[in-house]
Amino acid sequence: MSRTKKAARKQGKSQKRKAEDDSEEPPAKAQKVSEKPEARTKTPHQGEPAQHRSVSHDESIAKRDPALLADFFAQKVAKHYGDTTIIEQQDIGIARDWILDTTEFDQPHIAENLPAYLDKFVEGGRDALTTVDADGTPKALIISPSGIRVADVVRELREYTTATSKVGKLIAKHQKLKENIDYLSKTKTGIVVSTPARFRDLVNHGALKTSSLVAVVIDASYQDEKRRMLTDMAEIFKQLIEFLGQDSIKTRLDDSHGATLLVF
Known part of the structure; x- marks a missing residue:
């Protein structure tokens, strides 16, 4: 074959290949392995202090009078103890007579306002909460739903710490x-803050004495990151009921000169 024919054939193949290339879509750009994945929306870290997290609360709970609160707790007992009879549910409920009326409190039920709440409604106020006669005999117990919340509450109660009385922070997850x-x-300890299960266990072991107890505070308005309150979580609520049903606690709440139940 002559050089002229070879050149013509080569040129024809080149033009045909170019036409085919022009008719195709340009290939998609391949993703580089080194490219970073799309950033994910971060949720608040559970260990973050409250001032750096979005903390929500439900005002409708603590704004109820004792009769409405007793009915509210009875509804929660019926919900979380669905496999029990009505008679059994009445035996494990929260008595109306235990509950102190705190509806006149006109501030939001958030941790930073807890000191004002305690000063107003705990018998003897701040003097009582900072005057302790013996080790392990607190004046007030604050029951929170989680270790995170316990830490937040204790942080707001630092002003109750004195040379002779401390605010106890008992977190089951991090402390044996x-x-x-x-x-x-x-x-x-004038005030002790913990979860219901840890309070229950401490009473069972005789470490937490109730002879000087004047107030048991349920941290009921606080909502966690899933917007659940203590009364919404079946396991935590049952632990609360178990704690309040212990003989030493129940006896103290039944006594008209003993302790009152505050719903914050």
Whole structure:
């Protein structure tokens, strides 16, 4: 074949290939392996202080009078103890006579307002909450639904810490039960903040004495990141009922000169 024919054939193939290339869509750009994945929306870290997290609350709970609160708790008992009879539910409920009317409190039920709430409604006020006679005999117990909330509440109660009385922070997730028992046996605590299960266990072990108790506060208005209150969580609510049903706690709440139940 002559050089002229070879050149013509080569040129024809080149033109045909170019026409085919022009008729195709340009290939999609391949994603580089090194490219970073799309950023995900971050949720608040559970260990973050409250001032750096969005903390919500429900005012409708604490704004009820004792009769409405007793009815509210009865509804929660019926919901979370659905496998029990009505008679059994009445035995494990929260008595109306235990509950103190705090409807006149006109501030939001958030942790930073808890000191004003305690000063107003705890018998003896701040003097009573900072005057402790013996180790392990607190004047007030504050029941919160989680360790995160316990830490937030204690942070707002630092002003109750004195040279002779402390605010106890008992977090079950980070502290062993024995550590809490040892702490209470060596420390005068006017106020102790913890979860219902840990309070229950401390009473069972005799580490938490109730002889000086004047107030039991349920941290009921607080909502977690899923907008659940303590009364919405079946396991936590049942632990609360178990704690309040312990003989030493129940006896103190039944006594007209003993302790009152506050719903914050």
